[in-house]
Amino acid sequence: MSNLGTDRVKRxxxxxxxxxVIMDVVNAEQAxxxxxxxxxxxxxxxxxxxxxxxxxxxxRMADPSIIEDVMNAVSIPVxxxxxxxHIVEARVLEAMGVDYLxxxxxxxxxxxxxxxxxxxxxxxxxxGCRDLGEAARRIGEGASMLRTKGEPGTxxxxxxxxxxxxxxxxxxxxxxxxxxxxMTFAKNLGAPYEVLLxxxxxGRLPVVNFAAGGIATPADAALMMQLGADGVFxxxxxxxxxxxxxxxxxxVEATTHYQDYELIARVSKGIxxxxxxxxxxTIAPEQRMQDRGW
Amino acid sequence: xxxxxVLGLQGAVRxxxxxxxxxxxxxxxxxxxxxLDEIDGLILPGGESTTMRRLIDKYxxxxxxxxxxxxxxxxxxxxxxxxxxxTDIIGQEHSHLQLMDMKVERNAFGRQKESFExxxxxxxxxxxxEAVFIRAPxxxxxxxxxxxxxxxxxxxxxxxxxxxxxxAFHPELTEDHRLTAYFVKMVENAKKELxx
Numbered sequence: 149m150s151n152l153g154t155d156r157v158k159r160x161x162x163x164x165x166x167x168x169v170i171m172d173v174v175n176a177e178q179a180x181x182x183x184x185x186x187x188x189x190x191x192x193x194x195x196x197x198x199x200x201x202x203x204x205x206x207x208r209m210a211d212p213s214i215i216e217d218v219m220n221a222v223s224i225p226v227x228x229x230x231x232x233x234h235i236v237e238a239r240v241l242e243a244m245g246v247d248y249l250x251x252x253x254x255x256x257x258x259x260x261x262x263x264x265x266x267x268x269x270x271x272x273x274x275x276g277c278r279d280l281g282e283a284a285r286r287i288g289e290g291a292s293m294l295r296t297k298g299e300p301g302t303x304x305x306x307x308x309x310x311x312x313x314x315x316x317x318x319x320x321x322x323x324x325x326x327x328x329x330x331m332t333f334a335k336n337l338g339a340p341y342e343v344l345l346x347x348x349x350x351g352r353l354p355v356v357n358f359a360a361g362g363i364a365t366p367a368d369a370a371l372m373m374q375l376g377a378d379g380v381f382x383x384x385x386x387x388x389x390x391x392x393x394x395x396x397x398x399x400v401e402a403t404t405h406y407q408d409y410e411l412i413a414r415v416s417k418g419i420x421x422x423x424x425x426x427x428x429x430t431i432a433p434e435q436r437m438q439d440r441g442w
Numbered sequence: 443x444x445x446x447x448v449l450g451l452q453g454a455v456r457x458x459x460x461x462x463x464x465x466x467x468x469x470x471x472x473x474x475x476x477x478l479d480e481i482d483g484l485i486l487p488g489g490e491s492t493t494m495r496r497l498i499d500k501y502x503x504x505x506x507x508x509x510x511x512x513x514x515x516x517x518x519x520x521x522x523x524x525x526x527x528x529t530d531i532i533g534q535e536h537s538h539l540q541l542m543d544m545k546v547e548r549n550a551f552g553r554q555k556e557s558f559e560x561x562x563x564x565x566x567x568x569x570x571x572e573a574v575f576i577r578a579p580x581x582x583x584x585x586x587x588x589x590x591x592x593x594x595x596x597x598x599x600x601x602x603x604x605x606x607x608x609x610a611f612h613p614e615l616t617e618d619h620r621l622t623a624y625f626v627k628m629v630e631n632a633k634k635e636l637x638x
């Protein structure tokens with residue numbers, strides 16, 4: 149007797165990624181560079197977020213042949229993105245054997261009202277959040293892993309910091325509450341009551357929470373770890389830098405030893421220029437990816 | 443008190459520490475090789491074995507870990523840790539620490555969607571151990587000195603060779619601390635023996 153796709157199996161998969169870096173890749177060659185650098189997983193995409201931002205139009209699930217190439221190229225887990233609420237994209241990726249799905253605001257949402265019911269799937273999901281309310285709603289829908297959203301494709305860490313601080317601060321507030329205060333807190337956050345009770349009982353989120361959206365340097369990655377992230381997603385930061393192989397290794401090292409500043413200084417030397425960033429205030433409101441999903 | 447380290451380069455480190463503490467020993471996260479001198483036994487946790495090996499090399503842990511084992515100090519490898527201990531890995535020219543005489547296959551049960559949990563009979567530990575398998579490896583064959591502790595559908599998923607212990611699943615992900623307690627016992631015995 150054995151059971152597939154249980155909470156422990158799905159959440160446990162993310163536990164194994166802790167302390168690691170998950171890198172966006174668009175082909176087999178990049179996936180190999182990421183694996184060689186010590187990435188714990190790769191996210192297979194058609195375009196990295198900064199190119200999606202530049203290209204405009206509708207961003208969808210990647211071409212399955214790209215995902216297949218990446219799956220064949222590496223032995224580390226392969227993740228892929230489906231549009232928010234796109235049941236069929238999610239099912240297709242699951243059928244292909246992708247190890248983790250990201251119901252992602254980087255792609256154009258397919259449903260403006262409902263996120264996927266992630267409990268229905270054997271494959272685990274990671275979802276974005278900006279605060280505890282959003283985090284708890286995604287956990288309520290069955291997400292097995294979270295990542296703070298930040299602002300993808302900008303190379304600007306400010307939103308990632310804002311969201312990580314917000315989630316952490318609200319978790320701390322919740323843990324300090326007496327039980328009779330939690331229902332009102334749930335109402336104000338728009339969060340499922342039971343999920344908040346679980347967090348209060350555990351003294352932490354019940355799933356792993358990575359940071360994403362704007363990490364461009366080894367120091368950025370270490371900063372997010374210091375703010376309480378369990379690991380980091382680096383999207384455009386690696387393969388939009390001057391020297392991706394070196395850059396990728398440096399980000400991995402800074403993530404592992406995020407409190408060893410001499411080491412971070414050393415790995416940050418001579419790795420070339422980071423991606424060019426975007427100031428958040430220059431992004432038109434309708435272009436802000438973090439506002440997709442609710 | 444017995445001190446047990448958990449190699450803290452990447453993976454499920456915190457959970458192992460919790461399990462070690464629940465089993466009555468002191469847990470220590472090992473990030474630098476010098477810390478190995480402070481502990482009586484070591485757990486190589488689950489995580490990504492490829493990633494862990496790169497970090498082991500990067501931080502010059504390789505010889506230190508081998509020496510730790512060669513001194514007679516117990517090592518327990520779970521999932522990725524089992525792969526690190528094996529002498530042979532299917533489809534790979536090079537293996538890692540080569541401390542346990544066995545041939546293993548990575549991701550042997552398939553990809554994440556084939557990951558599962560089951561109740562497992564582990565010899566000398568429990569008849570109904572809650573075992574969580576995540577992109578798990580299994581052991582294809584073992585040398586004559588290796589004792590098989592558990593099988594699932596005819597594949598070896600837990601084994602022991604002298605002071606080395608390994609399992610393909612994740613005891614740290616459940617509240618079932620019996621296997622960790624078994625390892626703590628091994629460490630206690632080894633410490634006594636090494637002292638005498």
